[in-house]
Amino acid sequence: MSHDQSIPAIVIAGGGIAGLTAALCLARVGLASTIYERASELSEVGAGLQLSPNALSVMDRLGLLPALQEVGVAANHVSLKHGASGRTIAEVPVHAGDGTPYLSLHRADLQAVLLQAVACEPKISLRLGAEIVGVRPGEDAVDFGLANGGGTVVADILIAADGVRSTVVRQLGLAPAAPTGTTAWRTTIETEGEAGSVAGIRAWLGPKRHAIAYPIRAGRAVNLVLIARSEEGPDAASRVPAGFSHWDEQLLRLIGRASAPTPWPLFGAPASRAFALGNGRIVLVGDAAHAMAPYAAQGAGMAIEDVAVLADAVARTNAPRAAAERYEAERRPRIDKVRKRVGFHRFVYHLAPPFSLGRDMALALRPRDALRADLAWLYDWRAPVLATDRPGVAGIDGPDGTERGAASDRLP
Ligand SMILES: Cc1cc2nc3c(=O)[nH]c(=O)nc-3n(C[C@H](O)[C@H](O)[C@H](O)COP(=O)(O)OP(=O)(O)OC[C@H]3O[C@@H](n4cnc5c(N)ncnc54)[C@H](O)[C@@H]3O)c2cc1C
Numbered sequence: 001m002s003h004d005q006s007i008p009a010i011v012i013a014g015g016g017i018a019g020l021t022a023a024l025c026l027a028r029v030g031l032a033s034t035i036y037e038r039a040s041e042l043s044e045v046g047a048g049l050q051l052s053p054n055a056l057s058v059m060d061r062l063g064l065l066p067a068l069q070e071v072g073v074a075a076n077h078v079s080l081k082h083g084a085s086g087r088t089i090a091e092v093p094v095h096a097g098d099g100t101p102y103l104s105l106h107r108a109d110l111q112a113v114l115l116q117a118v119a120c121e122p123k124i125s126l127r128l129g130a131e132i133v134g135v136r137p138g139e140d141a142v143d144f145g146l147a148n149g150g151g152t153v154v155a156d157i158l159i160a161a162d163g164v165r166s167t168v169v170r171q172l173g174l175a176p177a178a179p180t181g182t183t184a185w186r187t188t189i190e191t192e193g194e195a196g197s198v199a200g201i202r203a204w205l206g207p208k209r210h211a212i213a214y215p216i217r218a219g220r221a222v223n224l225v226l227i228a229r230s231e232e233g234p235d236a237a238s239r240v241p242a243g244f245s246h247w248d249e250q251l252l253r254l255i256g257r258a259s260a261p262t263p264w265p266l267f268g269a270p271a272s273r274a275f276a277l278g279n280g281r282i283v284l285v286g287d288a289a290h291a292m293a294p295y296a297a298q299g300a301g302m303a304i305e306d307v308a309v310l311a312d313a314v315a316r317t318n319a320p321r322a323a324a325e326r327y328e329a330e331r332r333p334r335i336d337k338v339r340k341r342v343g344f345h346r347f348v349y350h351l352a353p354p355f356s357l358g359r360d361m362a363l364a365l366r367p368r369d370a371l372r373a374d375l376a377w378l379y380d381w382r383a384p385v386l387a388t389d390r391p392g393v394a395g396i397d398g399p400d401g402t403e404r405g406a407a408s409d410r411l412p
Contacts, residue, residue, distance in 0.1 A: 008320060010034075011155040013132045013144075014162035015042055017107075018286030018303035020114040022159055024062050025311035027123040028386035035124065036146065036153070038131035038162075042111060047186045047262070048216040048223025049107050050075075050201065053100035054381040055301035058308040060100060061383045067113045072103030073215040075201045080363065083206030086248030090363035093372040094201075096379055104201060104214040104223070106188070110300075132162065135171040137278025144171075157320050158282045159310065161303070164267050166288035172277055177267040177291045183230040184294065185241060185261035189222045189254060191215075204251050207352035209243050211251055224254050225294075230265055266293045271339060275328040280321030283310060290335045295345035298338050298378070305381065306331055312384040334381070341378065 010026060012019045015037030023033045051059075051072070059065050077091040094102040118124050131147035135158065143154045160168035164177050201214040209228035216223045228241040240255060269291040275284045284290075286303030306327075313326040351359050363371075 008156035008314070009154070010157045010159065010314070011036060011153060012159045012161055013166075013168055014160070014286075014288070015039070015126060015128070016161060016163055016286065016303075017110065017114070017300045018288075018307055019159075019161035020111070020118055021058065021062075021304050022161055022285060022307035022310065023124040023126075024064075024114065024117055024121065025058070025308050025386055026314070027121045028062060029311050029315035030123075030387075031311070031314065032123040033125075033159075035118075035126045036130040036132050037126065037128050038147070040129035042115060042128070043108075047107055048104060048188065048214060048225075049110060049300055050102070050104045050214060050297040051110075051304075052094060052102050052297070052301055053096035053098075053379045055304040056100050056103065057381070058304045058383040061308065061386050062117065064113055064117060065101075067116075068103060068105065068110065069101060071109035071113070071218055072101075072105035073219050074101040074103055075214070076102075077368075078201045078203060081202055081204045081248065082360065083204040083210065083244075083247045083251075086204070086250055089205070089360045090366070090371065091368065092375070093368055094375070094379065100382075102379070104216055106216040106221070106223070109217065132167055133171075135168050135282070137172075137281050139279060140281075142278055142281040156281065157314070157323075158278075159307075160282060160284045160288045161286050161307075162288050164269070164287040164291040166284070168282065169273070169284065169288055172282070174273060175270050177269045177287075179230070180266045180268050180293050181230055182227055182266050182293065183241070184264040184266055185226040185228075186264055187224050187258040187261040188216065189224060189257050190220065191222050192220055199250075202250075203349070204248055205349045205351075205356070206243075206247065207356070208350050209241070210349045211244065211247070213251070213254055222254065224258055224261070226255070226261065227266075227295075268292050271336065275331060276321075276324035280319075280324035283324050283327060285310060289331075290339070292339055292342050293346065295342045295349065296338060296378075298342070302335060302338060305334070305383070308383045308386065311386060315387060338378065 010033040012022050012033055012035045015035045019035050023035050026033045059068055076095045077093045079091050080089045082089055132144050133147050134145040136143050141154050142158045143152055145152050160166055162168055204211045211226045213222050213224045275289045285306040309330050310327045313323040317323045348359055
């Protein structure tokens with residue numbers, strides 16, 4: 001949009017990783033936005049996250065990388081291990097040639113860094129306890145209600161960053177995300193300087209299940225995730241899944257110290273789901289657009305990439321529809337490729353003998369440079385330059401209790 005034309009009223013549904021980062025990227029290109037988050041307080045459940053250099057290049061553009069490096073732990077490689085013996089099968093390099101790190105960190109730490117940046121940004125208005133309901137796309141605007149008599153909001157662009165169980169997706173009558181039949185049991189273990197905290201990112205592979213552990217909280221804790229088929233029975237979800245009992249001692253020690261892992265059934269959004277809807281007035285980002293199982297550790301990474309690309313697209317064109325189409329055209333091939341990689345990891349990680357022996361041999365024989373090159377398309381993606389010369393307008397209220405999303409002017 002040219003800088004002297006009217007400024008779109010942009011609203012964001014959801015204040016998770018995608019929503020907060022979206023508002024920051026938009027502010028970076030000079031655009032104001034309002035985030036509506038249904039939770040009255042933004043508190044993250046205790047769990048970790050890996051962020052690869054592609055996602056962190058966005059954080060770099062936002063000036064947040066130093067703060068994340070303070071709370072995260074940088075990795076050079078991911079160790080793939082034989083589940084039962086603990087033998088290292090291969091070390092897959094994850095570092096980037098340009099020095100952008102690969103970090104493992106606690107989600108609460110990431111969220112705190114994002115929230116702090118949001119609080120310092122006058123172009124962002126964050127409404128907590130504001131649940132979006134009743135979304136209605138129109139020809140040249142989109143409107144939605146806020147639960148509990150919170151009124152109606154009219155916007156030029158609604159960015160749906162409301163997660164895997166997206167209300168916006170449901171309201172538009174799209175097929176919901178479906179269970180994958182697997183569950184992730186997640187927990188964190190305090191380590192305070194013990195060896196476990198410096199052991200790096202480790203993934204133990206075995207038939208139909210795998211486990212992954214990595215340091216978080218600047219090395220003061222370890223995040224442990226066990227992934228296996230969802231189990232049946234009354235208390236099945238709350239106990240540590242069966243099948244890991246004869247695995248590597250190192251892993252069993254971590255499991256032994258894990259108190260009450262939180263079960264997290266894994267869902268996947270249909271690959272056919274469009275990202276741009278309602279005449280381009282509604283744009284899906286993050287899990288709302290393309291939730292996928294975490295076998296490539298890229299869900300948040302793709303959400304972060306999405307919103308940088310979207311902010312860039314909105315800054316470049318003077319029509320929401322054109323911006324939404326540009327965003328979808330750029331993101332779809334990449335998301336499809338990541339989804340394929342997720343399927344590949346699920347297949348390869350969970351192989352049983354004798355096929356797993358072939359996998360182990362192929363991985364062991366592959367040179368490190370080749371392993372790194374296999375993932376160059378993923379990790380070497382870099383964020384667009386987010387220009388900062390666009391004037392923004394803070395959110396305002398319209399007549400008769402109708403809220404304007406984020407700007408006083410509308411697009412023609
Ligand atoms: C076990 C596991 C491990 C993972 N590991 C990794 C990893 O290592 N690396 C990685 O990149 N990704 C990982 N992921 C994926 C990652 O967690 C998600 O992709 C990411 O959190 C999605 O962010 P989001 O902002 O799109 O959605 P969410 O984080 O779900 O945020 C959605 C927000 O919208 C709000 N909301 C919902 N409905 C409404 C409404 N109607 N009105 C207003 N607000 C609403 C919610 O309260 C929430 O705050 C993992 C996922 C799992 C399950």
